[in-house]
Amino acid sequence: MIEVNNLHKSFGSLKVLKGITEKVEESEVVCVIGPSGSGKSTFLRCLNLLETPTSGDIWIEGKKVTDPKVDINKIREEVGMVFQRFNLFPHMTALKNVAIAPMKVRGLPEKEAYDRAHDLLKKVGLEDKANVYPSSLSGGQQQRVAIARALAMRPKVMLFDEPTSALDPEMVGEVLNVMKDLAKEGMTMIVVTHEMGFAREVGDRVLFMDDGIIVEKGTPEEIFHNARNERTKSFLSKIL
Amino acid sequence: MSLLASYLEHAINVFPSLLRGAVITIEVTTFAIFFGLILGTIAAFGKLSKRSVFKIPSTMYVDFIRGTPLFVQILLFYYGIPGLIIGITGDPFRIDPIIAGIAVCSINSGAYNAEIVRAGIKSVDRGQMEAARSLGMTEGQAMREVIMPQAVRLIIPPLGNEFIALLKDSSLLAVISVHELSKNGMLYVSKTFAAFPTYISVALVYFALTMGISRVLNYIERRLGVSDRSE
Numbered sequence: 462m463i464e465v466n467n468l469h470k471s472f473g474s475l476k477v478l479k480g481i482t483e484k485v486e487e488s489e490v491v492c493v494i495g496p497s498g499s500g501k502s503t504f505l506r507c508l509n510l511l512e513t514p515t516s517g518d519i520w521i522e523g524k525k526v527t528d529p530k531v532d533i534n535k536i537r538e539e540v541g542m543v544f545q546r547f548n549l550f551p552h553m554t555a556l557k558n559v560a561i562a563p564m565k566v567r568g569l570p571e572k573e574a575y576d577r578a579h580d581l582l583k584k585v586g587l588e589d590k591a592n593v594y595p596s597s598l599s600g601g602q603q604q605r606v607a608i609a610r611a612l613a614m615r616p617k618v619m620l621f622d623e624p625t626s627a628l629d630p631e632m633v634g635e636v637l638n639v640m641k642d643l644a645k646e647g648m649t650m651i652v653v654t655h656e657m658g659f660a661r662e663v664g665d666r667v668l669f670m671d672d673g674i675i676v677e678k679g680t681p682e683e684i685f686h687n688a689r690n691e692r693t694k695s696f697l698s699k700i701l
Numbered sequence: 702m703s704l705l706a707s708y709l710e711h712a713i714n715v716f717p718s719l720l721r722g723a724v725i726t727i728e729v730t731t732f733a734i735f736f737g738l739i740l741g742t743i744a745a746f747g748k749l750s751k752r753s754v755f756k757i758p759s760t761m762y763v764d765f766i767r768g769t770p771l772f773v774q775i776l777l778f779y780y781g782i783p784g785l786i787i788g789i790t791g792d793p794f795r796i797d798p799i800i801a802g803i804a805v806c807s808i809n810s811g812a813y814n815a816e817i818v819r820a821g822i823k824s825v826d827r828g829q830m831e832a833a834r835s836l837g838m839t840e841g842q843a844m845r846e847v848i849m850p851q852a853v854r855l856i857i858p859p860l861g862n863e864f865i866a867l868l869k870d871s872s873l874l875a876v877i878s879v880h881e882l883s884k885n886g887m888l889y890v891s892k893t894f895a896a897f898p899t900y901i902s903v904a905l906v907y908f909a910l911t912m913g914i915s916r917v918l919n920y921i922e923r924r925l926g927v928s929d930r931s932e
Contacts, residue, residue, distance in 0.1 A: 511831055538837035548832035552850045562836035565846060607832075614836055 462487045462649055463508065463618060468517035470503055477503045479673035481517070485618075488647040492660035492681075495670035496696055501653040504670065505620050508651070509533075509540045522617060538566060541611030545623040547603040549595040555582060555606045556591040559613045566614065574613075581609035585639050601632030605639055612643075619643065621652040657701060661685055669693045708898040715889045715899050719906050722885035727910065729799065729881060730868045733806035737867070738860075740807060741814025748819050759815065766812035771805070772873050778805045779877040802874040802881075810867045817863060821856035822848060854925050861918035865911045872907075882906055 463485040470478040477500045485491050493501045506512040508519060510526060510533050519526040526536055549558050559578035563569040569577070582588050585605035595603050604624055611619060621640065625633040637659050644650060644663050654660060660667050660681055667684040669677045669692075677690040685701070688694045747759025766774070779801045786794045796804075825848050833843035875884035886903035890896050 509835055511835060534834075534837050534839055537835055540835075542832075542835040544828060544832060546828055548826070548828035550829065550832070550847050550851075552854075561846060562838065565842050566837040610832075610836070 462489070462522065463651075464518075464520040465508075466518045466520075468504070468507060468519065469515045470500075470507055470512060471515045477673055478507070478514075481673075481675060483668065483675060483678075485649065485651060487649055489665045490644045490648075490650045490652065490663055491666050491668060492664035493651065493653045493668045493670055494655070494657070494660060494684075494696075495668075495676075499670045500673045501670050502622050505542075505622050505651060505653050508618075508620060509537050509542055511542075534566070538614055539617045541614060541616035541619040543604070543607050543611055543619065543621045543624045545626050547595070547600070547607045547627070549603050549607055549610070551595050554592050554594055555587060555598065558595070558606055559610045562610065563613050577613055578609070581612055582606070584612075584642075585609045586635070599632060600628045601635045604628065604632075604636045608636075608639055608643075618649045618651070621650065621654070623653050623655065625654070625656055655700070657685070669696065671696070708895070711889075711893060711895040711898040712902045714893075715886065715895075715902055718885045718889060719882060719902055722880060722882035723906050723910065725799070725879065725881040726868065726871055729802050729806060729871050729874065729879065730864070732803045733810055733867055733871070734864050736803070736807035737810030737814050740811025742818055744811060744815035745818035745822065748815060749822060763812045763815050766809055767816075771809050771870055772876070774809055775802070775805050775873055775877055778808075798874070798877045798879045801877060802871070802879045806867060806871055806874075809870075810863060813863050813866075814860065817856055817859045818852075820859075821852040824855055825851045857918070857922055857925060861915065861922075864918070865914055868910055868914065869907060 463483075465481055465483045468478055468481040469476070479500075481500075481504055493504065495501050503512055507514050508521070508526070514527055517527070521536060521540060524536060525531060526533070549555075550561070553561060556575060556578050559581055560571075560574040563577060564571060564574040579588065579591060582591055585608055587602055587605055587609070590598060590602060590606070595606070598606065608619075608624075624640070625636050628636065633656065637656060640650070640652070640659070641663050652659070652664070662681075664681050666678060667681050668675050669684060669688075669690070671692050677684065677688060677693045679687075684693065685697065688697060744759040744762055747755040748763065750756050750759075779796060779798065783794045783796055829847050829851065830843055833847040834840070838846065871881060872883035874881055875887060878884060880888075882903055886899050890899045893899075
């Protein structure tokens with residue numbers, strides 16, 4: 462499904478990713494954990510080329526993302542992304558936020574796009590907020606709309622970049638629940654998160670990143686209870 | 702008493718001529734706003750472009766126009782450039798003052814608009830572009846659907862100020878004898894020496910015009926502001 466081979470990324474002289482190699486299978490939920498500045502978000506953002514890798518290769522669904530000739534917009538259509546700060550379009554209603562990409566990118570007729578958007582808002586429990594602008598929604602609600610917006614493109618993979626980090630604690634649950642449902646439906650997901658409970662419960666595998674590399678990976682059980690690496694242990698001891 | 706009466710008489714006498722001048726002023730300003738917006742938008746995107754073929758000329762245009770007085774630009778365009786063309790070709794060459802006036806004002810206003818448009822686009826949160834692109838939108842689609850609608854709300858108020866400045870600055874076109882509002886006032890004064898009643902009338906007509914523009918802009922701002930209480 463996703464294959465990453467020796468991925469490097471530098472910002473100027475700052476090396477953020479120092480050789481990431483990883484495979485993600487279909488329907489797998491992979492949680493990426495690690496201290497801030499470890500390169501987790503950069504890794505995620507490289508996957509749909511929001512950041513251009515310095516070197517290394519990425520394949521998604523057999524298509525080489527890092528090929529300079531590749532139509533990146535086509536690949537992004539298949540890869541949904543959810544951001545820490547939601548990034549909803551403030552000048553559109555919740556419904557239009559969800560409907561806009563299928564209409565403009567996939568050329569879906571308006572009626573169909575809005576029907577699909579309605580269904581997705583229902584799925585994230587916000588059907589009654591369809592005609593509300595993002596500014597009148599709570600953080601948790603905005604993030605659920607953002608998830609619906611990404612799902613509207615019917616992506617094959619969903620990337621989550623710390624989806625609950627900007628939320629008030631009481632709103633974290635509602636967003637995680639939507640993500641759990643998604644995982645149950647078999648969506649392939651890569652989730653950068655600080656929610657260890659989620660990683661443990663929903664994640665098929667956990668990657669621990671530090672200083673631009675994957676230090677340790679394994680099942681949640683292995684990482685959370687039998688971490689072998691000292692850096693993993695010390696990170697987990699600080700947050701658990 | 703007789704002074705006031707004579708002032709009033711002058712104000713009434715000059716008024717038809719001022720109205721004719723006001724029509725020219727409005728005409729020049731309207732065209733200059735229109736072309737200035739087009740120029741400004743092009744230059745703004747040029748300055749935002751990563752490619753130096755677009756970036757360098759746009760930057761030079763904006764810097765040169767903003768770094769020189771409009772008065773000098775008018776003289777250069779109306780007298781200097783035809784002079785240069787005559788010098789090269791040897792044939793007589795003249796530009797219609799109104800056309801020249803519209804051209805200079807458009808070019809001048811375009812440079813200021815470029816900065817306003819650029820700043821407006823820049824101040825839309827970066828995450829908006831990322832979100833749009835991550836959904837598979839092209840850069841053009843993201844601009845049209847996501848960035849510009851938000852930028853426009855930020856751009857309109859300073860653009861309005863720019864239009865008002867443009868209307869007032871068009872009075873400088875008197876120097877190339879465009880028969881706009883100020884020029885017609887000056888002509889009347891040169892015949893009658895009634896400077897005070899004439900120029901106060903001129904000033905009041907400008908004031909009425911600028912107030913008119915502000916009203917229209919306020920209305921547009923309110924209309925655009927409805928849905929936007931972002932974040």
